[in-house]
Amino acid sequence: MKLWQSAGKIWKRAMGWVAIGLRLNSSRGFISLFLVGASLSLAVAACSPGNNTATDASPTGGASPASAQKQDVELTLVGYAIPRAAYNVIIPKFQEYWKQEHGQQVRFSQSYGGSGSQTRAIIDGLPADVVHLAVGVDVNKLVSAGFVSEDWQKRVPHNGTIGKTTVAIITREGNPKNIRSFQDLVRDDVKWVTADPKTSGGARWNFLALWDYILKTGGDDAKAQNFVTRAYQNVAVLSKDARESTDAFIKQGQGDALLNYENEVILAKQKGEKLDYIVPEINFAIDTPVAVVDKNVDRHGTREVAEGFVKFLYTPEAQEEFIKLGYRPLEDDPGKLKELNYPPIKTLGSVEDFGGWDKAQKRFFEDGAVFDEIRAQLGR
Amino acid sequence: MTVSPPIQPVPPDASRWKVFLHSVIHMPWTWRIMLGYLFFMLFLPVSAMLVKSGTLGPGEFWRIATSPIALSTYDVTFTTSLMAASIDGVFGVLVAWVLVRYNFPFKRIIDATIDLPFALPTAVAGLTLATVYSETGWIGSLFAPFGIKLAFNRIGVGIAMMFISLPFVVRTVQPVLMQMEREIEEAAWCLGASSWQTFWRVVLPPLFPAILTGVALGFSRAVGEYGSTVIISSNTPFRDLIAPILIFQRLEQYDYTGATVIGMVLLIISLLMLLVINFIQAWGKRYDG
Amino acid sequence: MTDNTLESSMQTSDNPAPKPAVEKKSWVPVVLIGIAVLFLGLVLYIPAINVFYFAFHRGLGPFLHNLTEPNFISAVRMTLALAAIAVPINVIFGLATAWALANKRFRGRTLLLSIVDLPFAISPVVAGLMIVLLYGRQGWFGPFLQERGIQIVFAFPAMVLATLFVSMPFVAREVIPVLEEEGVDQEEAAYTLGANYWQTFWRVTVPNIRWGLLYGVLLTNARAMGEFGAVSVVSGNIIGKTQSLPLFVEEAYKSYDTEAAYSAAVLLALLALVTLVLKEILERKTGGYRKKMH
Numbered sequence: 001m002k003l004w005q006s007a008g009k010i011w012k013r014a015m016g017w018v019a020i021g022l023r024l025n026s027s028r029g030f031i032s033l034f035l036v037g038a039s040l041s042l043a044v045a046a047c048s049p050g051n052n053t054a055t056d057a058s059p060t061g062g063a064s065p066a067s068a069q070k071q072d073v074e075l076t077l078v079g080y081a082i083p084r085a086a087y088n089v090i091i092p093k094f095q096e097y098w099k100q101e102h103g104q105q106v107r108f109s110q111s112y113g114g115s116g117s118q119t120r121a122i123i124d125g126l127p128a129d130v131v132h133l134a135v136g137v138d139v140n141k142l143v144s145a146g147f148v149s150e151d152w153q154k155r156v157p158h159n160g161t162i163g164k165t166t167v168a169i170i171t172r173e174g175n176p177k178n179i180r181s182f183q184d185l186v187r188d189d190v191k192w193v194t195a196d197p198k199t200s201g202g203a204r205w206n207f208l209a210l211w212d213y214i215l216k217t218g219g220d221d222a223k224a225q226n227f228v229t230r231a232y233q234n235v236a237v238l239s240k241d242a243r244e245s246t247d248a249f250i251k252q253g254q255g256d257a258l259l260n261y262e263n264e265v266i267l268a269k270q271k272g273e274k275l276d277y278i279v280p281e282i283n284f285a286i287d288t289p290v291a292v293v294d295k296n297v298d299r300h301g302t303r304e305v306a307e308g309f310v311k312f313l314y315t316p317e318a319q320e321e322f323i324k325l326g327y328r329p330l331e332d333d334p335g336k337l338k339e340l341n342y343p344p345i346k347t348l349g350s351v352e353d354f355g356g357w358d359k360a361q362k363r364f365f366e367d368g369a370v371f372d373e374i375r376a377q378l379g380r
Numbered sequence: 381m382t383v384s385p386p387i388q389p390v391p392p393d394a395s396r397w398k399v400f401l402h403s404v405i406h407m408p409w410t411w412r413i414m415l416g417y418l419f420f421m422l423f424l425p426v427s428a429m430l431v432k433s434g435t436l437g438p439g440e441f442w443r444i445a446t447s448p449i450a451l452s453t454y455d456v457t458f459t460t461s462l463m464a465a466s467i468d469g470v471f472g473v474l475v476a477w478v479l480v481r482y483n484f485p486f487k488r489i490i491d492a493t494i495d496l497p498f499a500l501p502t503a504v505a506g507l508t509l510a511t512v513y514s515e516t517g518w519i520g521s522l523f524a525p526f527g528i529k530l531a532f533n534r535i536g537v538g539i540a541m542m543f544i545s546l547p548f549v550v551r552t553v554q555p556v557l558m559q560m561e562r563e564i565e566e567a568a569w570c571l572g573a574s575s576w577q578t579f580w581r582v583v584l585p586p587l588f589p590a591i592l593t594g595v596a597l598g599f600s601r602a603v604g605e606y607g608s609t610v611i612i613s614s615n616t617p618f619r620d621l622i623a624p625i626l627i628f629q630r631l632e633q634y635d636y637t638g639a640t641v642i643g644m645v646l647l648i649i650s651l652l653m654l655l656v657i658n659f660i661q662a663w664g665k666r667y668d669g
Numbered sequence: 670m671t672d673n674t675l676e677s678s679m680q681t682s683d684n685p686a687p688k689p690a691v692e693k694k695s696w697v698p699v700v701l702i703g704i705a706v707l708f709l710g711l712v713l714y715i716p717a718i719n720v721f722y723f724a725f726h727r728g729l730g731p732f733l734h735n736l737t738e739p740n741f742i743s744a745v746r747m748t749l750a751l752a753a754i755a756v757p758i759n760v761i762f763g764l765a766t767a768w769a770l771a772n773k774r775f776r777g778r779t780l781l782l783s784i785v786d787l788p789f790a791i792s793p794v795v796a797g798l799m800i801v802l803l804y805g806r807q808g809w810f811g812p813f814l815q816e817r818g819i820q821i822v823f824a825f826p827a828m829v830l831a832t833l834f835v836s837m838p839f840v841a842r843e844v845i846p847v848l849e850e851e852g853v854d855q856e857e858a859a860y861t862l863g864a865n866y867w868q869t870f871w872r873v874t875v876p877n878i879r880w881g882l883l884y885g886v887l888l889t890n891a892r893a894m895g896e897f898g899a900v901s902v903v904s905g906n907i908i909g910k911t912q913s914l915p916l917f918v919e920e921a922y923k924s925y926d927t928e929a930a931y932s933a934a935v936l937l938a939l940l941a942l943v944t945l946v947l948k949e950i951l952e953r954k955t956g957g958y959r960k961k962m963h
Contacts (some may be wrong), residue, residue: 076907081923111907112920116632123634125806126823126905141634196615198629237532238615240625243923247507247611252514254532254614264925271925367633376449379618413765421834422788425799428809432802471708478705482698490709492945496717498891499941501915502898503922504934508716508723518715543712551888552843555880556850575697590846597842600790607793607898624792636798643795650790654783662779 072105073305076296078128080115080202080288081243082264083163086321094312098305106305114241116201122147122293129297129306132162132290134202137357139289147295155307157314161287163327165263166345167209170249170277177256181280182213185257186230192257193249196238197364197371203242204365206259209284211364212349216282229374250275261286262342266326279343285350426647433640444641449617450626457623458649460534461602464541465549469595472549473587479550480557494551497544502607509540510612534620536612544605545598552594556587589661596657600650717938724931732932741933743909744917747828748894748940751913755832755893756886763840763885767878770841771848782845788837796834797902800827823905828913831899836892840885847881848874883948891941914940 077087091108098106111118111126115134122128123145131148133139139160142148153159171179177190185192195203210231214224236255239245242264249258250273265277292310297303312318314330323329329336337344354360364370407415433441444450478484479491497505511517513531515524523530530536560583568578602609606624613620623646630639724732735741766785770778788796802808804821814821821827855877859869875882897915904911906920914937922930 081920084920084924109907109910111905112924113901113906114923116634117901120631120634121823121905123806124801124808124822125811125820196629199615199625199632201632235616236614240610240615240628241923243925244507244611248510248532251507251511252531253516254514267925271927273925365633367635367638375617379452379616379621408769410765410769413762414769417762417765417837418784421830421837422784425796425803425834426787428802429795429799471705474701475705475709478698478702482702484698484702488949490706492942493713493717495887495891495941495945496713496938498888499895499938500717500720501895501918501934501937503919504720504931505716507922508719512716512719518719519711539712543716546712547888547891551884552846555843555847555878555884558880559847559850559877586850589849593842593846596786597789597838600786604790604792604795624794627792627794627798631794631798636802639795639798640802643792643798646795647787647791651783651787654786654790655779658779658782658786 072107073302074107074109074300075302075305075309076109076111076127076129077132077309078111078118078122078126078130079132080118080134081112082134082267083132083288083322083325083327084110084112085267086318086325086327089321090313090318093317094309097312098308102305102308104305106309114200122296127296127300128293129300129302130290130292130309132288134288135204135357136160136287136289136351137204137361138201139291140358140361142291142293147293148291149294152291152294153289155292156290156310158330159287160289160291161330162290162313163263163288163322164330165261165286165288165327166279166283166348167206167286168260168262168265168277168279170246170258170260170265170275172256173274173276175276175278179257180278181282182210182231185210185234185259186227187234190257191234191236191255192231192259193237193239193245193255194235194259195242195245196240198375200239200241202261203245204360205261205284205286207364207371208351208354208360209259209349212284212353213280213282215353216347216349225370225374229377232374232378235378246273262328263326270326279345281344281346283345283348285348287350429640429643429647432637433644436637436641441641444638445645449621450623450642450645452618453621453623453626454645454649456534456537456620457603457646458653460538460622461541461599462653464538464602465545465595465599467538468542468546468549468598469591472546472594472598473553473591476550476553476557480554495547497547502544502605503611505543506540506608506611509543509608510536513539513612531612532614532620537609537620537622540609540612541602541605544608545601548598548601549591549594552590552597553587556590560586592657592661596654599657600654603646603650603653720931720934720938723927724935727928731928732935735929735932736936738929740908740912741917741929744912744914744933745936745940747825747912748914748937750825751828751832751900752890752893754829755836756889758833759836759889760840760882760886762837763842763844763889764882766841767844767848768874771845772853785838785841788834793835793896793898794902797831797899800830800834800899800903804830822903823907824911827903828900828911831903832893832896835896835899836889839888839892840882843885843888844878844881847878851877879951883951887945887948894937894941 077091079087087110091110095106095108098104111121111128113121115138118126118128118131119133119138119141122131122142131139131142139148139152143150143152169179169182169185171177177184177187179185179190184190194206197203197207207228210228211224214227215221219227237245237248239248242260245258246260246264246268248254250268262277262279265275269275290310290313292303292306294303297306319330323340328342329340334344351357351360354363362369436444475494479487500508510531513520513536515521515529515531517531520530530539565578565582568582569575573581604624606622606628609622610625613622615621615625623642626642627639627646630636630642770782770785791799801822804810804814804827806815806822808822810821821830855873856869859873864872895915897919900913901916901919904913904916906912906916908920912920914933918930918933918937921927921933
């Protein structure tokens with residue numbers, strides 16, 4: 001509140017100067033007004049982020065080569081948007097833990113955004129130490145760009161998966177169209193909404209889940225392609241990303257069903273959206289990976305703390321925060337699942353069934369691959 | 381005739397090259413600022429893009445630029461932008477006229493809010509438009525009973541484009557209207573012209589360059605706009621998928637080169653359209669005086 | 670179109686027999702104002718009210734709470750700083766360009782004008798991408814900058830560049846039509862009377878173009894504050910460091926903090942409209958355009 005008061009004072013004083021300036025003739029008045037405006041805004045600028053970055057940057061610059069001396073360290077965490085709320089709680093806990101164990105103060109820079117955009121930013125020079133992305137294929141991209149070493153999945157528990165979830169079908173209140181499984185998405189009277197696998201890395205999980213559904217119910221690849229094509233022909237809106245598909249369905253009333261991730265549905269419910277959803281029994285494992293960016297931690301001298309942080313994420317303390325946000329527990333414990341009210345899943349496919357993300361990406365989503373074939377038939 | 385000081389005369393026996401050199405050296409400072417800034421801010425980045433897209437062979441460039449989906453998105457983007465900018469042209473002039481010439485309640489507030497489309501972050505603009513114009517929204521629900529769908533199709537895209545480019549027309553026409561001498565109109569009136577005649581013959585001609593400028597700006601903004609239009613579009617290929625989204629799709633595949641190809645195509649088509657509009661304007665002005 | 674058809678079409682569409690001007694005055698403005706307000710209502714106000722509705726529909730409490738969040742305040746500062754840098758620089762460029770190009774006839778003028786317009790037509794994402802291609806790690810100047818430890822992309826400088834880029838042509842485009850409508854007669858008269866270059870500029874040109882300049886500044890400011898696409902590509906979106914207000918809005922929205930997103934958007938809209946206060950003052954102090962309108 002103080003900020004606004006002082007801003008008000010500055011404004012008043014500036015207006016005083018303007019009034020003095022304007023007693024001159026009109027053109028001079030205009031210029032002085034303009035100059036005052038410009039200098040005022042420059043003053044605002046000068047006392048804010050420029051300084052901000054300067055004070056933030058100088059200790060970092062000093063700290064990174066000298067982390068051996070147990071000075072403060074700065075860790076840059078780059079992630080996709082959804083787990084942010086969990087990190088808001090986990091990070092202070094980790095800072096406390098690290099200070100006790102190593103006597104070192106850890107400061108965090110955090111950046112959250114679309115998984116693909118974040119990956120591109122790192123390749124173009126965003127100095128991330130730890131990443132939490134929505135799709136394994138994005139980490140693979142960092143591997144091939146030389147930022148993450150190839151054995152990243154072997155160095156941490158659960159193959160680098162930190163947030164686990166699955167696909168949910170959200171329906172209109174009371175499920176008037178009686179949508180029970182992925183099979184219903186090809187019905188003539190059903191229109192549904194999803195994010196576009198072309199623009200949303202995460203939406204590729206939905207695509208794979210549909211494909212996998214046919215394989216798991218006894219179909220072959222040809223049947224699967226036929227099914228997925230028909231399903232996508234029923235799509236009312238192909239949103240840019242998962243968040244926008246939620247709004248297209250809820251706020252803008254498009255379609256009869258929405259395909260989204262279980263954890264996002266739970267998060268949306270926590271944030272006050274009203275929605276009914278089902279989790280199909282034949283489903284697909286969505287694993288969001290965490291990784292240490294080897295190239296950057298070696299350059300910043302932050303490897304120790306970065307690896308410590310990743311390790312910390314697997315502690316029950318930290319996992320609890322992810323679960324609060326709607327992710328499933330990493331350990332497959334039916335009792336715990338029931339206790340947390342997660343619907344049971346009978347058959348769970350995974351991207352490994354397709355030979356891992358690199359192969360799945362090449363087969364389905366590259367230029368001219370299966371999804372492009374399907375897409376070419378959409379609006380026609 | 382120019383406002384800047386006259387350029388020094390060139391020695392008569394100078395060669396073409398020397399003439400060029402001379403004019404560069406004795407360039408007025410306005411030109412130096414303009415060209416320097418354009419070079420640094422526009423030419424350099426655009427050439428970076430050009431070089432990047434040039435790393436593909438012409439065959440590959442052509443393949444990406446003219447794939448059936450790409451062609452359909454150009455169609456959607458450019459025709460819808462042109463429509464939106466033209467509608468804005470008509471109503472924008474009306475709004476500017478009303479704001480400059482008449483007094484009515486809340487006029488100042490209305491005047492103040494014209495710039496709103498710029499100030500709202502594009503995603504918020506897209507969301508609110510999609511919400512208001514969808515079948516369940518405040519405006520969309522009025523049209524839904526007649527079977528008219530205003531969002532998640534090309535109409536929706538057009539509405540978003542109208543929204544984001546409206547300030548251009550109003551704000552380009554407004555200052556010219558303010559500056560215009562009212563005496564001429566009054567003279568025309570006194571000489572017995574009807575108010576329509578006065579408008580068409582006296583008011584509109586000097587306003588025309590400003591209107592065209594506004595429409596051109598609005599059009600080009602609508603072509604490039606992405607954040608808000610993508611939300612109100614259903615993104616169905618061949619129906620309402622807009623061209624800038626192709627760039628984003630390429631980026632999601634880490635295909636910078638392919639992204640720059642689509643970027644180049646959009647750039648070239650927009651430049652051509654801007655050239656046409658600016659030519660019409662220059663041509664129109666010849667008969668002005 | 671010939672004069673006859675023009676006239677007849679106008680008269681049939683309007684009213685067959687021209688009525689006296691006095692009577693006309695009474696209803697024409699009302700109709701025109703009505704249409705304008707209706708149009709603005711549909712395209713502008715109802716969507717805008719919807720934003721306000723979402724920002725406030727849980728009461729004022731959450732809204733005020735969002736405004737006091739430190740990350741939010743740093744985002745506001747960053748946005749103000751961006752605008753404070755972009756506006757003066759683009760005003761200088763815009764005035765120089767307008768002056769260089771208005772009321773001139775030379776080959777290539779139309780091309781040059783179109784080039785000046787071009788930044789609008791470049792999709793913001795591409796604008797950001799171009800900056801990355803120049804200054805990013807793999808960009809043209811990337812190795813050079815890295816050797817010297819200069820960080821441009823994913824830091825404040827690139828955000829400035831992106832903002833400058835997207836708001837580049839406004840001032841020029843606003844001032845050129847005014848200069849052309851105004852003509853150069855007054856300037857020429859000033860020259861003939863012995864005024865020098867600067868005197869003419871300050872005493873004659875600036876007062877003449879002040880409305881165009883003002884609207885140029887308004888648009889530049891609003892766009893500089895509101896830009897998302899280009900800035901998001903080059904900023905890295907580091908909370909508290911390189912996160913401007915539109916990026917804050919986007920991130921809040923993406924993590925389902927819808928109220929925070931909308932209330933920040935409302936504030937952003939209000940911030941950009943603050944420049945209109947300047948306009949208001951200018952209008953009052955200089956007598957405004959009414960001077961010309963009697």
